[in-house]
Amino acid sequence: MKETHIPVIKFRRDKYGDxxxxxxxxxxxxxxSKGFQEVLRQSFYGVMLTTGGSGEVEVDGVSCSASKGLVAFARPGDVCTVREDNGLTALELIFERDFLLSFFNDPHFLDSLPYYSHLRPSPYLVLDESLYxxxxxxxxxxxxxxxxxxDVHLLRALLYEVLVLLQKAFPIETKKPVNAESRVVRFQELVNEHFATETGVDFYADKLCVTPNYLNRIVQRTLGQTTKAYIQSRRIDEAKHLLRYSAMPIGLISDRLHFDTPSYFVRAFTKVTGQTPLQFRNCPEK
Amino acid sequence: MSIAVCLLAACGGKKNNQNPEEMNTLTNKEKAVALLKAIETGDTVAIGYVNAENYKQHNLGVEDGLDGFGRALAGLADFPEKAKVNTVRAFEDGDYVVCQTDYNFFGPKAGFDIFRFEDGKIVEHWDNLMPYNGQPNPSGHTPFDGTTEMKDLDKTEANKALVRNFVQDVLMGQHPENLTHYFDGNNYIQHNVSIADGLDGLGAALAEMAEQGIKMEYFTIHKILGSGNFVLAVSEGAFAGKPTSYYDLFRVENGKIAEHWDVMETIAPESEWKHQNGKSNF
Structure with a gap:
């Protein structure tokens, strides 16, 4: 029996006392751990390093066969699951955004990492023996x-070293975002936080202190789609997760994501994915 | 007649059983191994390798002197299982002999014994023992199997220094950032009963202990003994908050740590000590 929602696993900040x-x-x-389900979202960042066995893992809708040396990157909110498990063993380095941000003067550091980027081609990386x-x-x-x-300073330095070594190995170049691009990154963050309730361009433009027109221009230029389409695709992605990993009724998903009516949700979903929500739920592989 | 009674008789019999020729031809290592084997066989000759007038015992549960050793063995007569002693590795470092032994001695055990010799006779004894249920560890190793080939005798001092630094840097946590320098990549054969091979196996074990709130702490190194590619570190610390004596045997290959066997023993509270020699005074 599927749950009617996808459970969220939280970081235990007090595990070691302080x-x-x-x-x-x-x-x-x-x-x-408490509240674990086979399919879940982490509320924190993760670098999962497979150390042995084999299986199939899925992060953020992308599945991958896992064996020793595979790294999977999970952002807060990514849906993660192990679909097949033949004695899979892994170590996961987990941390909260604030752990780095409370020290680094670069609020976009995490977003500039290609494997945590909204534009990442894949959440996976296979390490060679020496990097492993x-x-x-x-x-x-x-x-x-x-x-x-x-010592939190040393721990931060070690975490930083892991993240940067993996960044170097990750097969895409990232430029340091220039002003407009860092606004787009912030826009993506805001969409991630608010997509379920805020679907209008004005809300995001307002938050970023720019005009809707300007936001449209930089989003179009950087992401190759309109602001509205980007927000819509984020909502549809969420709908896909809920359809695939939970038994939440379609009417409730529509409500949850603030579509005006279920029939409008079905039309919007079908337009983007080529499948109705029900078809997708029954056959998500297509 | 039981072994224990034989041995006791030997203790009482002073020097009658010594064969002076044998005393001179056997190495200290051979004598130490023979003494341990005597627990199984009741070989009274081996008792003669111990200096009857001066034998300092550091096992906290055994009384000082050769008589204490004899009394400990006397208890074996009442134990249902026959004692078995199989020393799997032994080496000498100066006046010291280190033995790693697969025991059935009041139940199956893994143990390290250290003997100190003076004029060809054993004058002091330290050990670390733990019960062992015969189960292989997650990588299929036991506390005894693995390489026994001794080599690189010219590298003894370098290898001892390497192990001392490793214990200080990593196990005592002084410089964990040097961790990977001590290993050849992920190649690390692990004989600890609950840890798998590799640095990743060590990582998984540390993560699980952390999850259960178990701390493994090393505070001091008492002794480093080695011969060629084998080095034993005798340390003290706390495991899950309990005072613990750690005996870690490492095999060093090309300047890197390649294999590890260990025995951990909780240090008994002072009220239970049978003497004041200290478990780890060297």
Whole structure:
């Protein structure tokens, strides 16, 4: 029986007593944690490094066969699941956005990482042996530091090293966003936070202190689609997750995502995906 | 007649059983291995390798002196299983001999023993023992199997220094950032009963312990003993908050740590000590 919603797994900041927003855990412990379901969203960032076994994992709607050396990147809100498991083992480095932002003076650092970008081609990366060993070593260093001194500055530096090494290995170049582009990144963040309730361009333009026309121009230029279409596609993506991973009734999904009526939702969904919501739910592979 | 009674008789019999020729031809290592084997066989000759007038015991549960050793063995007579002793690795470092042994001695155990010799006789003994249920670890290894080939005798000092630094940097947490320098990539054969091979196996074990709130802490190194590619580190710390004695044996290959066996023992509270020699005083 599917749940009527996709459960969210939260970060346990108090696991080690004082607040700590970074951790390295095994796939097994994630599975044993409170509220775990086979399909879930993390409320935090994750770098999952497969250490053994094999299986098929899915992050953000993209599935991938996993074996030793595969890294999967999960952003807050990404739907993650292990679809097939043949003794899969993994270490996951998890952290909250604030852990980096409370120190770095670059609020766009995480968004500038290609594997956490909204434009990422894939949430996966396969590591060669030497990088695998390096990353495992850093994970263990983080654990030893957590077990001993728990110095947040050192932990931040280690996390930073992991993220940057993976960025170098990730197969796309990212430019440091220029002004307009960083506005678009902020726009994407805002859409991520508000897409379910705010569907109008004005709301986002207002939040970004720009005119709707200007926002349209920079979004069109950077993302190749209109602001409205981008917001709509984010809503449809969410609808896909809910259709696929939950048993939430279609009328409720329509309400949840603030479509005026269920029939309008069905039309909008069909237009974008070529399938009705019900067809998609029954046969999501297409 | 039971083994224990034999051995006790030997203790009481002073030097009668010694064969002076054998005393001179056997190496300290051979004597140490023979003494441990005597627990199984009741070989009274081996008892003669111990200095009867001066034998300092560091096992906290056994009384000082050769008589204490004898009394401990006497308890074996009442134990239903026959004692078995199979020393799988042994090496000498100066006056010290280190033995790694697969025991059935009041139940199946894994153990390390260290003996110190003076003039060809054993004058001091330290050990670390843990019960072992015979189950292989997640990578299929036991606390005993693996490489036994001793080599690189010219690298003893370098390998001892490497292990000392590794314990300080990584296990004691002084410089965890040096971790990967001590290993050849992910190649690390692990014999700890609950940890899998590789740095990733170590990472998974650390993550699980953290999840359960278990801390493995190393505070001090008491002794580093080695011969060629094998180095034993005797350390003290706390496991899950309990005072713990760690004996870690490493095999070093080309300047990197390649294999690891260990025995952890909770240090008994002082009220239960049978002497004041200290478990880890060297």
């Amino acid at each position: 607040e700590l927003m970074v951790d390295v855990v095994t796939l097994d412990t994630i599975r044993k 060993n390096k990353i495992v070593g850093l994970f263990v260093e983080i654990q030893i530091e957590i077990a001993n001194e728990r």
